[in-house]
Amino acid sequence: MISFPYQTQTAIEFAVDLFRQSKHVVVLTGAGISTPSGIPDFRSTGTGLWSSDEPMEVASLSTFRTAPERFFDWFRPLASQIFDAQPNSVHSALTGLENAGHIDSIITQNIDNLHQKAGSKNVIEMHGTMQTLTCTHCYQQAKTEHYLASFVEKGEIPHCPICDQILKPDVILFGEQLPQTAWFKAQRAARQCDLMLVAGSSLEVLPVAGLPMQALDQGAHLLIINNTQTYLNVRADVAILEDVAVIIPAIVERVLNG
Ligand SMILES: [Zn+2]
Numbered sequence: 001m002i003s004f005p006y007q008t009q010t011a012i013e014f015a016v017d018l019f020r021q022s023k024h025v026v027v028l029t030g031a032g033i034s035t036p037s038g039i040p041d042f043r044s045t046g047t048g049l050w051s052s053d054e055p056m057e058v059a060s061l062s063t064f065r066t067a068p069e070r071f072f073d074w075f076r077p078l079a080s081q082i083f084d085a086q087p088n089s090v091h092s093a094l095t096g097l098e099n100a101g102h103i104d105s106i107i108t109q110n111i112d113n114l115h116q117k118a119g120s121k122n123v124i125e126m127h128g129t130m131q132t133l134t135c136t137h138c139y140q141q142a143k144t145e146h147y148l149a150s151f152v153e154k155g156e157i158p159h160c161p162i163c164d165q166i167l168k169p170d171v172i173l174f175g176e177q178l179p180q181t182a183w184f185k186a187q188r189a190a191r192q193c194d195l196m197l198v199a200g201s202s203l204e205v206l207p208v209a210g211l212p213m214q215a216l217d218q219g220a221h222l223l224i225i226n227n228t229q230t231y232l233n234v235r236a237d238v239a240i241l242e243d244v245a246v247i248i249p250a251i252v253e254r255v256l257n258g
Contacts (some may be wrong), residue, residue, distance in 0.1 A: 001049070002246070002250060004250070005082075008240065008242060008247075011238050012239045012240070012247065012250055012251055012254070013180055014237070014238045014251075015223050015225075015238050015240070016251055016253050016254045016255055018221050018223055018237060018238065019102060019109075019195065019251070019255045020097045020255065021195075022193075022194045022221065023194055024104050024192055024193045024194050024196035025083045025097075025102055025103050025104060025193060025194070025195045025196075025197065026103070026104055026105055026106075026107060026189045026190060026193040026195075026196050026197075026215070027103055027105075027106045027107070027196075027197045027198075027199060027203060027234060028106075028107045028109075028196060028197070028198045028199070028201060028208070028211060028212065029090075029094075029107070029108045029109065029110060029115070029199045029200055030108075030110065030198075030199070030201025030202065030203075030226075031109065031110065031200065032198045032199070032200025032201060032202070032227065032244050033088075033091065033110070033114075033199055033200035033244050033245075034085070034088075034112055034114060034200075035083040035200075035250075036088040036089070036245045037086060037087065037088045037091075037114060038081065038085055038114070039081065039082055039085050039110075039112055046179070049082070051178055055074075055081055055174070056174050057174075058070055058071060059074065059075075059173050059174055060173055060174040060176075061173045061174065061175040061176040062175055062217045064168060066105050066252040068157065068166050069157065072151070072157050073155075075151060075169070076151065076155060079130075079148060079151060079152055080148065080152045082111070082112050082130055082224065083130055083144065083145075083148055085112055085114060086114075086117065087114040087115070087117045087118035088114075088245060089245055089248075089249045090199065090200070090244050090245055090248045090249065091114050091115055091117070091118035091120070092118050092119075092249075093248050093249045093251075093252035093253075094095055094106060094118070094120060094199075094248070094252070095115070095118045095119040095143060095190050096114065096252055096256060097252055097255065097256070098120050098121065098122065098143065099119070100256055102255060102256075103187075104122065104189065104193065105121045105122040105123070105124055105189050106120055106122065106124065106195060107126060107186045107190075107203060107208070107210055107211065108123060108124070108125055108126065108127075109126050109127050109131055109205065110125075110127070111125070111127050111128055111130050111171045111172075112130065113129060113130065113131055116158040120130070121239075123139045123145070123179065124182050124186050125179075125182060126174045126179075126183070126186060127171060127172040127178075127208075128169075128170045128174075128179065128189045129170050129171065130144055130169055130170070130171055131143070131144055131145075131168050131170070132144060132170045132244075133147065133158055133167035133168060133170060134167065134168055134170055134174070134199060135160035135162065135163060135165055135166075135168075136165055136167070136168050137160065137165035138160060138162055138165070139161050140160050140161065140162045140163070140164045141170075142158070142160070142161065142167055144169065146168070147212045155249055156218075166258075172188055178207065178209070183207070186211055187211070187214060190211040190212070190214040190215045190218075191214055191215070191217075191218050192218075193215055193218075193220050194217040194219075194220050194221065195220060195221045195222075195223065196211075196212050196220055196221070196222050196223070197223045197224075197225070197248075198212055198223070198224040198225070198226065198230070198232075198236075199225050199226070199244050199248060200225070200226055200244045201226060202226055202228050202230050202232055203227075203228070203230040203232060204230075209231075212224075212232050213232065216232075216235060221237045222235060222236040222237055223236060223237060223238050223239075224236045224239040224240070224242075225239075225242070225244050225247050225248060226242045226244065227241060227242060227243055227244070228241070229241065
């Protein structure tokens with residue numbers, strides 16, 4: 001087992017106790033748990049592929065509607081990187097907790113399907129998924145895997161098999177509303193939990209960033225593990241400002257094996 005500095009070790013013990021005392025745990029995950037799988041953080045500027053353009057502008061619904069080829073040009077180098085990514089130790093640890101009955105659901109801001117690839121079942125995707133595409137004209141849905149190779153290799157923009165209009169990835173773009181069903185489910189989960197774990201999210205994107213506040217308002221405990229501060233660290237029972245990929249497996253190991 002890894003040994004941690006005294007302060008971190010104490011925080012880990014406290015987190016383990018919270019898990020043991022809680023009956024309804026909900027986890028909220030963000031980009032920080034996917035970076036160890038090689039997916040660059042959408043919002044850290046100046047790093048990796050995301051810096052080539054301004055995501056807020058090019059990954060917006062209005063750009064998609066007015067100049068879809070610009071959106072697809074920007075998305076092309078990212079598509080297979082996200083689609084082919086593999087889950088890491090955080091995803092596996094959370095799946096282990098879910099399988100052992102310690103987690104009710106995982107609310108995620110990620111679009112990479114990595115929780116499901118790791119075997120998690122009850123995943124609420126707040127920002128959609130890259131697994132499917134939907135026709136902008138007739139709403140026919142299609143699987144991304146059928147279009148990925150020709151798009152990545154030749155830059156062919158995916159078109160609807162029924163009406164030949166452009167297919168839009170089922171990810172929530174800037175300026176686009178959150179999927180209503182997912183949003184209602186997430187709010188219910190936040191209000192009914194007695195512990196919320198925020199993992200790898202800096203809680204900057206509304207409305208999802210407000211979910212831990214809803215949990216706190218209902219008397220839930222809050223545990224935040226993220227390598228940067230969030231607006232709720234001051235309200236958390238425990239906030240660990242460290243690498244999720246190190247801390248979460250250490251906590252889960254203790255919760256599952258005593
Ligand atoms: Zn169509």
